[in-house]
Amino acid sequence: MADFEVPELTGEIIIPKVSPGASRHIQQFKAKPELMEELKFSAEKGSDWKEKFLLAMEDILKKYKSVRVFLDICVRCGSCADKCHYFIATGDPRNMPVYRQELMRSVYRKYFTPAGKLIGGLASAKELDDDLLDEWFTYFYQCSECRRCSVFCPYGIDTAEITMAAREIMARIGVASKYNYEIVNKAMTLGNNLGMIPVALESTWEFVEEEIEEKLEEVGITGVGVKLPVDVEGADVLLVTPSADFFAEPHIYSLEGYAKVFHQAGISWTLSTHASEGGNFGMFIGNYDHMRTINKRIWDAARDLKVKKVVAGECGHAWRAMYSFSNTLNGPFDFLKEKSPQHICELTLDLIKKGALKLDKSANDEFTVTFHDSCNVARATTIGGTPGDQFTIPREIINACCNKYVEMDPETCGEKTFCCGGGGGVLTDEVIEIRVKGAMPRMQMYSKIKESHGANFFALICAICKAQFTKVFPYYGYEMAEVGGVHQLISNALVMGAKEEV
């Protein structure tokens, strides 16, 4: 199946011996000049690339306190060194967060510090050249911006900030990942990462309605009429979810779940053909303007449709964009009744607690469920109002709709969760080797809980996690059907039809 060695599942995470260059050959495809031009970057690397590179770097150093401070204060204590899933899986030292950052720090010393300018190599300063740039391109696209390193750093140094800056600097000289920048372009022009035009969206949503209806009919329930309303002015809720929910499996099952929740709770809601994407790859590439433009569609749609609030579907970095960044990028949202976007999990749990949803846990009895904390939700946001709610709320939902829930090793949950291996713009097929390997720490923990407790459902609240694990599970000999969404479980258990007043 693979032309590389798939890690063996032992149920243990073992820190490997260092193996320089082990993942040097894994590189994303480069974006074409026309695309870069369209996105207002340099079309391609010209002869003056070094000057442009340094200008870009200077600009970022002026604009981002995180980058400036992090480049200065790292003491190379090594606490982060064995915390990155890509390092654990490959042993490539460049995947140690501190050594990944060293790619930028060595350039920073050379051109932006007195010592580097004066004594160069003795101050570990490095001159820019093609080789170094190529290393940048390799390894800054082998970081999934998951922030796990930051948790263990005595100063909270977040490699994601460095990676985002590095990608932006490279883009400004025309060196960028095809996958990421194509998606940014699609999101800016068509409104979603997949590039679905309104008629495609509408026909898909209609199809999902039929699916829901048919499935209900199979169990003898008719005439429920669950709708996926489109561009309904005056609806209470605008649901913004990753476009993967309109295309891929198991994503689509969570979409069915959201629709059924809204229907059953009697909430008037709508999808938008204009804001048809929750995800925001502008974040992954560290470009503020593109991130803002992509995010703006959501708030334009909310204003145009005169909704009262915006609810985000199951997507990790979308939630980060909406929770942490939206208010800065395009806020404040005075035109909404509820100014802050809300996560679908918070909404669903509230409804469950109010008794507005009747759940038949036995519908999920074939599953022994475990939950994987998605990096962006875990380490960049919260879901409810209290710190830590991002961990408890999804678990409470699962426990409300499933009889069998088991927890993976707590050392790999919550703030210490591992990335799926495909986040931060790494979810592309040409780097499948790093994706399969990067999933290894989480796969070890899943295999362990499978072995000990018979886990057979891997529940998620992130579109990237879902796509990544369905792709990666077969490499490890597991069925892709074991991967699913939290609202997929809700969808299974939700008792439809007549309900008592709430």
Add this chain to the structure above:
Amino acid sequence: MNGLSSVFNLLAYLAAAVFVLGFLSKVVLYFKTPSPLKIPVTPAPTTSIGVVLRLIPEILFFRSLLKGGTTEKILWLGGWVFHVSFLLIVLRHLRFFTYPVPDFVMSIQQIGIWAGLVFPIALLILIVRRFTNERLAIITLFADYFVLVLITAIGATGLMLKYITRTNLVDVKAFILGLVTFSPTQMPDSTMFLIHFSLILVLLVYFPFSKLMHAWGVLISPTRVQVDNPREIRHVNPWA
């Protein structure tokens, strides 16, 4: 005052100036550089008081290091003992800078001596781990050894001054007090003191331009000091 003393008095003022101005310029630079977005690493406090409560254990007990494995536990031990004993040693030295010596400084003289004795052990841990651990060997730069060796040399010469080549402390105090009261005077007649003192000046000059700025960084790192309230209070990006 002899020539050597004049030179060293001058160097001391220069070093102090470089340290203070260098440090301050970095502080100002960091302060002026904006944080465009809310980036606290969560779970994060939702109030300013919460942030203070988050920082205290980070600063006093290096809390994040304790989240790691064995390697980090060893680092924690070496690092924590190093920092605490360094602090105690510095506080003990205040007796050379003050007249009359405050009670507080007097009261920590003994503990300061003990700190001086464990100090080299902590430094040894910090140095040895850098070449015995494979991952650390790769990430360690010349600068990392430089600063460790520099501080070890400062500690070693200090211990020599105390236990082997004892110096006339009255002279030392006169010299230091002369410096701090801006009435420079003769240096103590001791080569060991001269070395000890010179190395400290090197450390002062080196400080603001090195990773030692982590001392300030830990107080301002955006992922740790930001309040996690992006929905309640709009965080404004000054450059957008």
Add this chain to the structure above:
Amino acid sequence: MATMEFEGQDYEVDEEGYLMDWSVWKEGMAGVMAKQDGLELGEEHWDVIKFLREYFEKYQIAPMIKILTKELKKKYGKEKGSTKYLYELYPGGPAKQACRYAGLPKPTGCV
């Protein structure tokens, strides 16, 4: 830019062999691509390819897998109307492999 030769003519393809311009696609290309993957195209394979082309013409994107399987179900019954069967037909992934044979761009996003 990479190219693929077909009946004496060169066609532009991307790094993974997807046609750059879906409109220049010729039926015979699918068979050539499949052969390179060691795959023999049967009637069911062709149904998928044709459906993909029709869908794409209308919506400018490949359909989601569910829509494909439903289409197969309509024609061949429940047994073959499943994701599993689709993966048997196209082991490289129905959306990704079949799209290539059909001359369509690869759907990318969080999928």
